[in-house]
Amino acid sequence: MRSPRLRRNPPPATTAAAAAPAPDQFRPGDLVEVLPDEPGYRGAHFPASVTASHANPRGYTVAYDGSGCPLGEVVAASQLRPRPPDAPRGVPPAEHAVVDAFKGGAWWVGVALGGGRAAAGGRVAVCFPETREVVEFDAADVRPHLEWVAGEWLSPENMGISKTMPYKKGTQVEVAKLEGNSVVAWFSAAVEKAIWKNSLLVDYNCSKNDGSVLPKEIVDLKHIRPHPQHASAIIFCINDEVEGFQGNGWWLGVITDVHPEFRYTFKAAHSGKEIQLDQKALRLRYDWTHDQWQQVTQMIPGLFYMLLPTFHNNVTKKFAKGSKVEVTSNDDGFHGAWFQGTALKYVNNKILVEYDALKADDEITPLTEAIEVQHVRPCPPDIPVTSGFNLLDEVDACWNDGWWVGVISKVNSGDRYMVYFRSSTEETEFGHEQLRLHCDWVGGRWMRASLVCCIFPEF
Secondary structure (H helix, E strand, O other): OOOOOOOOOOOOOOOHHHHOOOOOOOOOOOEEEEOOOOOOOOOEEEEEEEEEEEEOOEEEEEEEOOOOOOOOEEEEHHHEEEOOOOOOOOOOOOOOOEEEEEEOOEEEEEEEOOHHHOOOOOEEEEEEOOOOEEEEEEHHHEEEOOEEEOOEEEOHHHHOOOOOOOOOOOOEEEEEEEEOOEEEEEEEEEEEEEOOOOEEEEEEOOEOOOOOEOOOEEEEHHHEEEOOOOOOOOOOOOOOEEEEEEOOEEEEEEEEEEEOOOEEEEEEOOOOOEEEEEHHHEEEOEEEEOOEEEEOOOOOHHHHHHOHHHHHHHHHHHOOOOOEEEEOOOOOOOOOEEEEEEEEEEEOOEEEEEEEEEEOOOOOOEEEEEEEHHHEEEOOOOOOOOOOOOOOOEEEEEEOOEEEEEEEEEEOOOOEEEEEEOOOOEEEEEEHHHEEEOEEEEOOEEEEHHHHHHHOOOO
16 A cells, blocks of 8 residues: 655745644644545544645644655645554454454554454454455554544544444345445345444354355445345347346346347456346346435336337337337327337338227227337236235226226226226226236336336436
8 A cells, every 4th residue: 555645845935934834733743643535535534744834725834654755745734643642562353343453564453353353462453444454564553543522532432333324234125246346236235233433243144155154244334235125127128238147146237138038148347258147137237326326228118208219210120010019199099099000111210000999080990100109018928926916016907998007906806906097096806817017118118107106216
């Protein structure tokens, strides 16, 4: 770990009055520790001494211990603290105590390990949660960690766990597997305890490929996320960014091919290896950012219209003559209804559709209409419901020559269900054979509607 001496500019010229330190500030000769804010130095405290002070902006020139460099570095006052009081050296810290370990000319904040991972022979094993490293140190190079707060030294034990810690004991989470600085997979775990500020002890719910148990691990908060609650797509598309379940973890990758019976070729992002996976072993990739889920490739209703130019180029292939389709309408009294038909041809951004059930004015000839592309979709997949529908399931009910979107409001005996229709505020009873699980055609894929609502709360 290298020194943070990244700037070699001499201190700015100041007047004699400005150079004089204010009361209760550091003075030349004071022994301090520098807490750099550059990336890669989080948790580091570099021993130094003050050589000069500056009032505007408030800062200090410091010389690092053992640097042998005549030039100093100007650091902001907020990056300095006094050196903590000396503590007895060589005393083994308690398990999971927050400590500082001396390495590369700095004291680095870590967590002391005990039990099977503790070092022996006067050495201490220290875990650094941000990098997931475990390093052994001489006991003399490990000290209790102290925080300088409002002019006094406090130990983590006296400060307690932050009330803003999002995960409590027993919370089910997913923990990132890292290769270098990149996340390559997510593994299921339970939080065993919080270890002050940004560190958590987690107990994995899965095992290694050889069947052995994954050991408990201390992990930085930034490498933990809640268990995803969003939906998986019912049908994936080529180039979808997904996570594939392999070896008891969810690995980042992409769909490269689509096969019959809901099977897909999954290409792992970290290795480039391809494998066929069933739909149940895949889920769309979401990132946990700013305490909310964000889909990596956003597929929202608005994006469907943004994709229309590309869609038009392929519409004759997607809705070739004879293709079975479903059509919706914005007309009053038809909201939430889909009518099945057959695509006859594509002309001027419209598809000529012959309906299966709707008739022309003579009540005999099938009705034919030219429908704008955005009101036409493929027929949804047939999703078997062998154990019956449940209360509040969002369904389509076969009614008045179409499929109407509703919600199961009551489960009756004999595979009978009451369905409530929001658009008309009516409630009607249907048999199991008259219902299907409702799906939405979103961004070129089928998604379960009730789960889509969880992803897109604005629905």
